[in-house]
Amino acid sequence: MRAVQKTVAVVGQGYVGLPLALQAVRAGFHVIGVEVNEERVRRLRHHDSYVEDVSDLDLMNAFDSGRYRVTSDFAEASGFDIAVISVPTPLTDGEPDLNAVIGSSTSLAPLVKPGSVVVLESTTYPGTTEDVVAPLLEEGSGLRAGEDFALGYSPERIDPGNATWTFARTPKLVSGINESSRIAVQEFFDMIVDHTVAVRGTREAELAKLLENTFRSVNIALVNETAMFAADMGIDIWEAIRAAGTKPFGFMAFTPGPGVGGHCLPIDPIYLDWLSRERTGRSLGFVNLANDINRGMPGYVVQRIGEALKSRDRVIDGSRVLLLGLSYKANSGDMRESPAMDVALKLLEAGARVRAVDPCVEGPPVDARIEMVALTEEELAGAEVTVLLTDHDSFDYELIESASQHVFDTRNRLVSHAVERL
Ligand SMILES: NC(=O)c1ccc[n+]([C@@H]2O[C@H](COP(=O)([O-])OP(=O)(O)OC[C@H]3O[C@@H](n4cnc5c(N)ncnc54)[C@H](O)[C@@H]3O)[C@@H](O)[C@H]2O)c1
Known part of the structure; x- marks a missing residue:
């Protein structure tokens, strides 16, 4: 050719x-x-x-x-x-x-x-x-x-x-x-x-793509579930993943987070499950369990924000929360199925005053109730909780650590011991 x-x-x-x-x-x-x-x-x-x-x-x-x-x-x-x-x-x-x-x-x-x-x-x-x-x-x-x-x-x-x-x-x-x-x-x-x-064949190639994304969805769900358990136990999940990741065979490190987004992970495994139900009458257990756990993560993040506020004698209702990163992945402006938006909407429902910073997201405001702001010392200091949801490289992490009242980091991006992690 x-x-x-x-x-x-x-x-x-x-x-x-x-x-x-x-x-x-x-x-x-x-x-x-x-x-x-x-x-x-x-x-x-x-x-x-x-x-x-x-x-x-x-x-x-x-x-x-x-x-x-x-x-x-x-x-x-x-x-x-x-x-x-x-x-x-x-x-x-x-x-x-x-x-x-x-x-x-x-x-x-x-x-x-x-x-x-x-x-x-x-x-x-x-x-x-x-x-x-x-x-x-x-x-x-x-x-x-x-x-x-x-x-x-x-x-x-x-x-x-x-x-x-x-x-x-x-x-x-x-x-x-x-x-x-x-x-x-x-x-x-x-x-x-x-x-x-x-x-x-084409069917094998079609299945290969769904398998790749279902594999990721399932493994992310596994670390998400383990992260919630580790938090209850007072164990550092990030250190455990780092340690397990040194095994040169049989383990692949995935990281927990506020949920999965984009056009692939929340959707593709459902295509597989749908076909299974249509053709065999059976649901795919792994697909659905992983989907449930991953979809539950924004709610878990909001629960942790509530606990962080409670420890300082506050409640979500009326608190000012600053969200860092609204897109579904770092350094991208892609908002499709973004779990960060789920976190924002749940906080709004609970009465929080939600402000957000996302230099990658262009266009009109994503939701009129969310005030889009710049990352400044005043914004950080004015929020009762700062939540890092999507760790864009362009964020000034030193400023985030030094100026915030309380930081909840869902991505393990910040180094200070004062920061609360997922
Ligand atoms: N985005 C990813 O990271 C990614 C990765 C691998 C596979 N995929 C898959 O690739 C496919 C496309 O995804 P995407 O992310 O490029 O979507 P997209 O929404 O970014 O782009 C698709 C484009 O197709 C256009 N379109 C819709 N109907 C059309 C039609 N009838 N004729 C001509 N154009 C039409 C839309 O306007 C849109 O611009 C999806 O099946 C997705 O699952 C996406």
Whole structure:
């Protein structure tokens, strides 16, 4: 495959689709980003990135190459050689919502021609590529998947903000609905990432992605539960994890926190459980237990804040609480499913006066009742409790320790013995 002659349509220009599109441009492909959100299209055209791992300069370079354009009109992707679908797969009423996958497959179908390659990248339950995407593409194109055009699944492992394991460096799983499809999908990704790993079938690749995220969810739940127990026992969980982490085999250190957030951990394991219930009638115990424990963490954090106030003869109702970090992970502005927001809302319900600092979160206030403030000595001194929820590197930790009345650190970021830890 020679990139220079090929056109790639990347459907969905979000956290996953945009870095992929720009990497394909760098590899020499002509790329059309198809994005239904008009505001996002406008921002991209103004070189105004909304994705942390993509800088405004990256966007400018992509447009300047003459090989990147973005549109909300699928018809403009007509004539594509390779299409990658990177659209959201959320939960609606606790169940998988494949509307974006179905919508984009339906829109793409009339543009599929003999020799096209279509790859689903969205995280989803096993069977989606073959049972949902293939019939839609076949019906709209009049062609046979696997025979007239190639169809495969390649899950994304992008970790926004991770400077070591970047999109190109992270091994990419590739699969197809048959061998010729897998070869076509692998040939494409071999040109844009350092290393691809062939997987026998699309169902196995779909399950691999859910397994990776369920593994994290379960292990985080384990340390969260252990952290709550350790706190009751007066044992330092962070020191115990550090100690266990010195074992060179058979242990992998995970850290506790105020809960899990983002588009992956609170959602992907539920896709797995849903499929199990649908097809076998059985629920997946680990998935549900982990989900319950992780979802309970914001409540536990609020309980600990209440206890900290009580020890100083105060109650949450009427107290001023300063939250540091509202996004779900450090150095990111991503607010999706953020447990920090759950903490904020629970504190508001309990009558706290909630103020928050988050230099990474842009746009309008996340909730009118939460006053967004700058990290100053006065703010820290004026709050009865300062709670570190998301440990952005840009926070002035020395100032936080020296100026706060009481700090509750849910991330083990602060060094002083005076700080209370999760
Ligand atoms: N964000 C991550 O860290 C991450 C990591 C691995 C996998 N994933 C998976 O990748 C998929 C995409 O996630 P994301 O984080 O990029 O989501 P996102 O919301 O950042 O981006 C998806 C984009 O698709 C657009 N879109 C929605 N419906 C569309 C349609 N019918 N046609 C064209 N565009 C459409 C949305 O407007 C949005 O801009 C999800 O399945 C997610 O689970 C995400």
